[in-house]
Amino acid sequence: YTMFDEVIGADGLAAVRACVVPGPGRAGQNSAEDSAADPFAGLSDSFLYVPRADLLRRIVECWASAYNPEAVLYRLRRGADPDAARVAVGVQQMVLGASSFVAFTRDPRDGADRVVVAAAYGIGEGVVQERADIDHYFTERATGVVRSEIAVKRRMIGAPAVTKSGSPAVLAEPTEREVPAESAEPPVLSDSALARVVETGCRIEEHFGRPQDIEGAFTADGELWIVQSRPLADLPEQVVWSNHNITESYPGVSCALTYSLARDFYKTIFTDLYRRMGVPEARLRENAHHLERMVGLREGRIYYRLDAWYALHGLLPEFEFIRGWWEHSMGLRPEPGMDTSPGWRRRALRTAPGTLRRSTRHFRQVRGFLAWWDRTAAEAGDLESLDAQALIAFYRGLWAEVGAQWGVTLTNTVLGILPAAAYEGLLRRWTGARHRAIFGALLAGGPENRTLAGVRAALELSDLISALPEARDRILSATTAAEDAAVWREIVEGEYGPEIADAAVRQLRVYGDRAVGDLKLEQLTPRQRPAMMLDMVRPHLRQGAGAEASRADERKVRADGERELREQCRSPLRRAIIHALASRTRAHVKAREDTRFCRTELFGLSRRVLLRLGVLLAGAGRLDDPRDVLDLTVEEVFGAFDGTLPGSDLRALAALRRADRERWEALPAPAPRLVSLAGRPLDVA
Incomplete structure (x- = not known):
């Protein structure tokens, strides 16, 4: 009880949750357990709003629930050893939310890449059991675009009242209450609150490595609490596409x-x-x-x-x-x-x-x-x-x-x-x-690779052209495709000397397939339009960078x-x-x-x-x-x-x-x- 008092408080309420795990030495064997592949394997019991006086009783009941009739029959039907399961029990502080939500990091209807959030005023039972009026939010993960379906909210579920004296303590049922009139039409979640839920949900999915079904709440002070997260069950098989790289x-x-x-x-x-x-x-x-x-x-x-x-x-x-x-x-x-x-x-x-x-x-x-x-x-x-x-x-x-x-x-x-x-x-x-x-x-x-050799060859051609101001100025002054074509003809026909002509012809012969996006067949290359070679030397002519300077660098x-x-x-x-x-x-x-x-x-x-x-x-x-x-x-x-x-x-x-x-x-x-x-x-x- 000391830890209960420190973490939850002597007058606080706890959630006592069960999770089925394999028996001793049976991990990875034919033993049903709560898992991504079988998130409901245990059919074990969990209890909410547990006061301090009932803690031990509820823990024992969680342990015993591994062998309730439903759980044993479930494991038998799945071909698992009915004696193999044990129950781990977690004790959490009970969060009494001013608003609560369920977030799916994939759309459970069709598996689409969007975060679906259902939110209502009050505690989580209102959303999970659909006993409250619920807002729905659909956030496209790729674009961040949000579509909202906002209800007129008249019902919410409030926390139960607990009688502290006696053991077991007397726990009333969560009660239906009216939503205050001023809160009926505005969304349960503000834009910033929804963004926090979506961002947190995506982080949780990344942590576990698979889509998640998440329950959470906002307390009156605006604090976001995550109550539980489990693998999203029965998700349609997805195909993921990526064009990174x-x-x-x-x-x-x-x-x-x-x-x-x-x-x-x-x-x-x-x-x-x-x-x-x-x-x-x-x-x-x-x-x-x-x-x-x-x-x-x-x-x-x-x-x-x-x-x-x-x-x-x-x-x-x-x-x-x-x-x-x-x-x-x-x-x-x-x-x-x-x-x-x-x-x-x-x-x-x-x-x-x-x-x-x-x-x-x-x-x-x-x-x-x-x-x-x-x-x-x-x-x-x-x-x-x-x-x-x-x-x-x-x-x-x-x-x-x-x-x-x-x-x-x-x-x-x-x-x-x-x-x-x-x-x-x-x-x-x-x-x-x-x-x-x-x-x-x-x-x-080290030895020069072929890609770098192409760059250096363009630099060497630029060096030759830079040494002849007439050729350099002619290339830099050309601004249209027709002018480029005319300049290229002048170069290869030897108007600026045989050395430049030979270097240009060699550049086209060896590196004529190189261009931006040259794996796309719709992209023209110097092989189809030789004057494109001038686009490769112009930057070097303007910057004055040469082949030897590149090697020195x-x-x-x-x-x-x-x-x-x-x-x-x-x-x-x-x-x-x-x-x-x-x-x-x-x-x-x-x-x-x-x-x-x-x-x-x-x-x-x-x-x-x-x-x-x-x-x-x-x-x-x-x-x-x-x-x-x-x-x-x-x-x-x-x-x-x-x-x-x-x-x-x-x-x-x-x-x-x-x-x-x-x-x-x-x-x-x-x-x-x-x-x-x-x-x-x-x-x-």
């Missing part, structure tokens, strides 16, 4: 051709990854539907479908080792139903020798991949001169090889996370608050990082370990940037093929304009030539998709995280 590659609305190519790309390269990491073919066949839907199109924007990603990555025993790092890099938060798979440590340890072998030969495979790609890109030749049959054969042959080669670009990520995590973790431990600055600084320098960053490491970490052995991990991480970063550049070239070749097929379709009268091909899928484009296209009216199909795309472009961007319901069409989900 993917918007770097596919910003804004994407056309149908871009989406279909992106979908093929993810399916193709991740299939190769899983094979390389030892996933059996049978498991890949079982998960073929997930490979088909790794990305989806929501309101014209490309999103990751997270259940597919977790299911597929869960095939990798190594995944749980790198899961946190991967989720952070993807901008993801823990999602309900995507928990750690049981036994992953045992499986990961069993496959560790294979992972180590793959790691030792990884960079040799990267070099082989780059050599293969350079040959493939060089042999592509003049695609614009090929007929449709040759274009389609080239495309399909190219992507067949991609399916056997590109997985190495992803194993680079998987194998690179482990040394990077060790590097970052040891730096934090051994250098303290400065570890982030040192982390990046030690990765500077990189060397200085590295030297500063080395100096700070020596100051913060005095142990030569520890510094040697840091340098070894930094070197390994630097090699993985170089491989990542080299292969990303290859990805740009792959999409550049695909763009050339598909746009050329658009020209041929328009020439044959199947499309009104060659760029209407952007509103078809890859298979529809090929089907028009192969005879595998259901229907024949490509014009109408392209027009319909173009109208959708234009409508989506006029709408505000949807939230980065969306939720739909499994098994329902997305336009009504």
Whole structure:
């Protein structure tokens, strides 16, 4: 009773709540317990408004309720051991709310991503038992938009009166009372109070990692109290979509051709990854539907479908080792139903020798991949001169090889996370608050990757142009696309000297597929509009930055990082370990940037093929304009030539998709995280 008096007060009231837990030594066995999967497993008793004199009696009754007839029958019907359960009893201070609420962090009707709050004046029974007049609030989590259904409130439930003398104490029933007239029409919850409930509910959901059913109250002094929270039962199965991270590659609305190519790309390269990491073919066949839907199109924007990603990555025993790092890099938060798979440590340890072998030969495979790609890109030749049959054969042959080669670009990520995590973790431990600055600084320098080489090539071209004021002024004075085209012709025709002309032609030949959003097929690149190269050199001409200055800056960053490491970490052995991990991480970063550049070239070749097929379709009268091909899928484009296209009216199909795309472009961007319901069409989900 001493703790009761200290926490609740001798004259206070308590809630005595029961929670069924497994019997001794039975955790994880076939024993019913209150849980996320079975939140009502125990059917045990709980008591409200318990005075001090009744505390022990109510605790004993909670314990005994594990074996009431309803609870025993429930466990038998669920196939659980009826003798396996015990009851843990919690004693809480009873909060007598001036207003009370129930908050669902997902809409219990359809699982939508909104917080639903029901609130009434008085104590919680008025809301839970619907004995009071209730206001309802619906807050869209993605946008914060609130829709309210405000009742005229005449009834509320007041706290029961308790007779303090005697044991057991005499407890009256909660009583129905009239709502004061001045409170009948205003909302129970003010905007600020509702915002507090929603924000608190979202934090509770994040803490438990799944949607919650929360009860709470506001006392007369405005204090918010959370009475209980439990998993939201019978929630419809949800599909979570995220475009965090993917918007770097596919910003804004994407056309149908871009989406279909992106979908093929993810399916193709991740299939190769899983094979390389030892996933059996049978498991890949079982998960073929997930490979088909790794990305989806929501309101014209490309999103990751997270259940597919977790299911597929869960095939990798190594995944749980790198899961946190991967989720952070993807901008993801823990999602309900995507928990750690049981036994992953045992499986990961069993496959560790294979992972180590793959790691030792990884960079040799990267070099082989780059050599293969350079040959493939060089042999592509003049695609614009090929007929449709040759274009389609080239495309399909190219992507067949991609399916056997590109997985190495992803194993680079998987194998690179482990040394990077060790590097970052040891730096934090051994250098303290400065570890982030040192982390990046030690990765500077070393052999130049292909992405950086493209930037440096533009700087070198800028250096040549800056040395000739006439050329520099001509480029900076051009303000329209027509003027840019004229300037580019002057450059490549040698009006500013052969050195500048040769450098410009080489820049276009090697880096002509590079542009902002260059994975989107609707995005023109210098390969289609060469004068776009001038946009790459103008900033450097204005700033006066050159290639050698860039290299000097990189060397200085590295030297500063080395100096700070020596100051913060005095142990030569520890510094040697840091340098070894930094070197390994630097090699993985170089491989990542080299292969990303290859990805740009792959999409550049695909763009050339598909746009050329658009020209041929328009020439044959199947499309009104060659760029209407952007509103078809890859298979529809090929089907028009192969005879595998259901229907024949490509014009109408392209027009319909173009109208959708234009409508989506006029709408505000949807939230980065969306939720739909499994098994329902997305336009009504």
